[in-house]
Each structure stands twice: as structure tokens, then as C-alpha cells.
Amino acid sequence: MHRIGYLLSEGFQVMALGTQTVFEFANVVAKEQVYQLTNYSIDGGQVRSSVGAVVETERADQQAADTWMVSGVVNPLTHESSEAQLHFVREASSRCRRTVGLCTGSFVLAEAGLLDGRRVTTHWAYADTLRQRYPAAQVEVDRIFIEDKGIWTSAGLTAAMDLALGIVENDLGSDLATQVARVLVMYHRRSGGQSQHSRMLSLAPKSDRVQAALEFARANLAADLTVEALATTVHLSPRQFARIFQAETGLSPAKAVEQLRVESARHMIERGRHPLEVIARENGFRDRRHLREVFVRTLGVSPASLRREEA
Structure with missing residues (x-):
């Protein structure tokens, strides 16, 4: 079973939780619990999302998941990650199979030093800032999502759904991933190479x-x-x-x-x-x-x- 942990911080962009539907229906299509999903935060307890909805979380444990999905925030330019969060992301990434920056969650991964020398992407509106702040990262704005040596990053918002489907394909094959896309009525399962804008x-x-x-x-x-x-x-x-x-x-x-x-x-x-x-x-x-x-x-x-x- 794949254990997927969602690391949420105060004000997290609520679309991060939308990606859980992809794994939920992967279980449905596979007719077994392939994925176990759990919401975590550094201290545990309630965490408020960008739209005000409160999510109950467990206290983060570095060994609790083999894939960590790190949420982003609406405006990463005014957000500072805590030292505790950065330390956790660094340590957890060294132990797990995959670390994922959802949308602007790529900034958290960059702050933790995980993007150095890797091809990465993020929401197009913040790609230049990511490139300027972290020149060691190879930022490619014209991608929906990118995987590079165990680090996955996605473009803005709905592109995180495509990334989640990419993970399902990586784990369970393209046929099952395509079935999941059909169940979710996703018109097209994008493979990562698509442009974010015209x-x-x-x-x-x-x-x-x-x-x-x-x-x-x-x-x-x-x-x-x-x-x-x-x-x-x-x-x-x-x-x-x-x-x-x-x-x-x-x-x-x-x-x-x-x-x-x-x-x-x-x-x-x-x-x-x-x-x-x-x-x-x-x-x-x-x-x-x-x-x-x-x-x-x-x-x-x-x-x-x-x-x-x-x-």
C-alpha cells in the first residue's frame, strides 16, 4: 500500500485537497486500497485553508508516508515557511520515495534546498520569482508538472490533478490512470509537457x-x-x-x-x-x-x- 501524506500549513491552497480525489478513485478502479491518505501538519490539530475551511490533521511523522504532498499557499511572496516545516521537509524527503510540491508548494521545497540542480515548475505567475530566488533550480515555466529524481512539482491549481494522475500512472500503469481520468470526467489526462498559457x-x-x-x-x-x-x-x-x-x-x-x-x-x-x-x-x-x-x-x-x- 502507498502511504500518501499531505503536509498542510496555515492558509494552504485548498486545491491541494482536491488531488486526493485522484487517489480515492484509483482505489475504486483498482478495487482495493492501493493508497492510504492522511492529512498532517507540523503540530497536528486544526489547520485553516485559504478559503477558511478547517481541516483536522495529525502531527507530522517523518516515517508516516512514502510520498509527501507539500501544499502551497495563494501568495508565496508574502508567506514564510517555519524552520520546523523546512526541517521536516528536508528530513522526510531523505526517507521517502517521493516529495511533491503542489503549485506554490515548490517554494517550500526550494527553501528546504530540495530543488537545487533539478528541473522544476510552479504556477506561471510566480515562476520568475522562483527562478530569481533559487537560481540553482532549473525552473521550466512551460510545463504542467515535472518529476526529477524523486521530486515532483506542478504548475498552478488544476495542474496538480494532472500530477496526481501522473503518480497513479507511475505506480499502477497508464491504463488504470486513464480509467481514473474517465471516472473523474477529466477531458484529457495531460502528461506534463503542456504549456500553462497561450x-x-x-x-x-x-x-x-x-x-x-x-x-x-x-x-x-x-x-x-x-x-x-x-x-x-x-x-x-x-x-x-x-x-x-x-x-x-x-x-x-x-x-x-x-x-x-x-x-x-x-x-x-x-x-x-x-x-x-x-x-x-x-x-x-x-x-x-x-x-x-x-x-x-x-x-x-x-x-x-x-x-x-x-x-
């Missing part, structure tokens, strides 16, 4: 010309979107357009177009049953193989793996 929003160009070029690109992904073609749509020379585009978005036009194509293809895979050959063609990839190459390089997962999870 590339169009994150590029945030300052000028109307660059914005117009991006909008043209997104509306014509199947076309040959060279620098020359994009520059023509906004009446600039290719050289001038490329320089302005890079200055305003931080990316080359080719890289931005690639990201828009990946995002569009990902949405088609998640929301429909189109053949991968059709998805590749409609989004400007040479063929299915090219689509896979770009997906693996940018998202860390293949299109086929996303399609498999839909099955």
Missing part, C-alpha cells in the same frame, strides 16, 4: 506591426511563414522586421512560428480525433515525423503519447 499572450509584442504579423501567422499556420512572408504582411524589409520582432518578443520569427504551430497542433490533438498526418499538414509541419521531432524537442512528449492518453 504563446500569443506570453510573446506580448509592443507594436501593432509585430502583433499583426503574429495574428497573420496564427491564422495561416499551414502556409510557408518565412521571415520574408511575414515582413511583407506588415510592409517591412525582412531584415528590419526580424530585428524588431526579436527586440519585442525575445524570439526569432521562426522560433515564434514554431511555438504557435506546436500550440495549435497540441490543441487539435487534445480536443479532436484528427489523424496526426492531418494535424501536421494543417499546422505547417512537413509530415508526421517532423511534427513528432518538434514536439519531443519543445514539449518533452510525443504527439502519439498525447493521443494514447485520449484513447
